[in-house]
Amino acid sequence: MLRASYPNHDHLVRGLDSFMREAPDDETVRINPIDYAARHALDEAEVIDLFLHARKAGLFTMEWHYVCHGCGTIIESFQTLNAGHDRVADRLEA
Numbered sequence: 641m642l643r644a645s646y647p648n649h650d651h652l653v654r655g656l657d658s659f660m661r662e663a664p665d666d667e668t669v670r671i672n673p674i675d676y677a678a679r680h681a682l683d684e685a686e687v688i689d690l691f692l693h694a695r696k697a698g699l700f701t702m703e704w705h706y707v708c709h710g711c712g713t714i715i716e717s718f719q720t721l722n723a724g725h726d727r728v729a730d731r732l733e734a
Contacts, residue, residue: 646693652686656694671700
């Protein structure tokens with residue numbers, strides 16, 4: 641299904657497929673597309689796009705986090721980008 645929705649990047653799909661089949665569980669549970677791109681010498685924007693397509697195909701669930709720049713603690717988590725945007729807008733208006 642992912643190959644059909646992301647046809648012009650078969651090399652990225654094949655690479656992700658191999659990684660998910662061969663990597664240990666601790667590397668796949670909280671996979672980060674930016675880290676994945678860096679570790680595999682891939683274009684960051686293409687990998688983020690790949691992961692979004694994989695999420696849409698039902699292969700991943702994704703969360704977005706607001707992280708404290710000082711300590712690295714996750715301040716808030718969101719299932720959609722829109723939810724995070726709404727929170728920022730609420731805080732700016734307060």
